[in-house]
Amino acid sequence: KNVAVLISGSGTNLQALIDHTQCPGNKSSAQIVLVISNKANVKGLERAHKAGIPSLVINHKLYKSREEFDDAVHEELVHANVDLVCLAGFMRILSGSFVRKWTGRILNVHPSLLPSFKGANAHKLVLESGVRISGCTVHFVAEEIDSGAILVQKSVPVFTSDTEASLSERVKRLEHIAYPSALEMVASDKAVLQENGKVLWKE
Numbered sequence: 001k002n003v004a005v006l007i008s009g010s011g012t013n014l015q016a017l018i019d020h021t022q023c024p025g026n027k028s029s030a031q032i033v034l035v036i037s038n039k040a041n042v043k044g045l046e047r048a049h050k051a052g053i054p055s056l057v058i059n060h061k062l063y064k065s066r067e068e069f070d071d072a073v074h075e076e077l078v079h080a081n082v083d084l085v086c087l088a089g090f091m092r093i094l095s096g097s098f099v100r101k102w103t104g105r106i107l108n109v110h111p112s113l114l115p116s117f118k119g120a121n122a123h124k125l126v127l128e129s130g131v132r133i134s135g136c137t138v139h140f141v142a143e144e145i146d147s148g149a150i151l152v153q154k155s156v157p158v159f160t161s162d163t164e165a166s167l168s169e170r171v172k173r174l175e176h177i178a179y180p181s182a183l184e185m186v187a188s189d190k191a192v193l194q195e196n197g198k199v200l201w202k203e
């Protein structure tokens with residue numbers, strides 16, 4: 001399956017997906033054919049370049065509306081014959097019309113154990129809540145933010161000394177294991193999103 005990874009920043013999850021899909025020993029069902037960033041000069045673009053993967057910057061500020069930005073992204077995905085989209089630190093909300101076109105073919109990694117702590121500041125919410133366990137979730141993207149069907153979750157302890165930085169570092173290490181694993185499940189059709197919004201687990 002041809003995969004596009006959408007980023008907005010450092011791209012450590014992109015790097016994990018690159019390492020997994022480009023490792024000959026893994027015989028991955030997925031091949032990253034395109035990286036799209038909505039921000040220029042981010043580390044993720046260097047990672048793509050070093051891996052020999054074509055990349056694009058589509059600056060959302062150049063578009064009159066969210067839908068027009070999303071249309072530009074969609075056109076590039078179609079042009080590159082993309083089958084699956086992975087959001088990896090992509091910080092733009094996608095319009096309903098875009099998500100509907102990619103339902104069942106678009107994944108995201110969120111740095112909490114969904115459905116708890118949705119939104120853009122999960123680690124902050126986790127620390128404020130006083131929970132003792134956190135983690136990450138890889139899920140299908142649905143129109144409702146951070147609410148799509150769950151594919152993989154991994155947990156970590158939350159220490160009383162934790163800051164957002166220390167917690168995000170601990171969680172990210174597991175994101176880098178969870179995301180390649182989830183991508184493989186979907187790319188090899190072991191996990192399929194059903195019409196009812198639930199995952200059908202084959203094998």
Ligand SMILES: Nc1nc2ccc(CNc3ccc(C(=O)NCCCC(=O)O)cc3)cc2c(=O)[nH]1
Binds near residue numbers: 092093099143146
């Ligand atoms: N429709 C849909 N689209 C998404 C886009 C990105 C992410 C990644 N996680 C994200 C979750 C939240 C945000 C957020 O609130 N950003 C601040 C507002 C930025 C903006 O105005 O765009 C961004 C990404 C998940 C989703 C999703 O679950 N559903």
Ligand SMILES: N[C@@H]1O[C@H](COP(=O)(O)O)[C@@H](O)[C@H]1O
Binds near residue numbers: 010
């Ligand atoms: N979606 C969240 O944004 C961060 C992206 O980090 P990176 O992959 O750009 O390093 C990760 O923590 C991920 O959970």
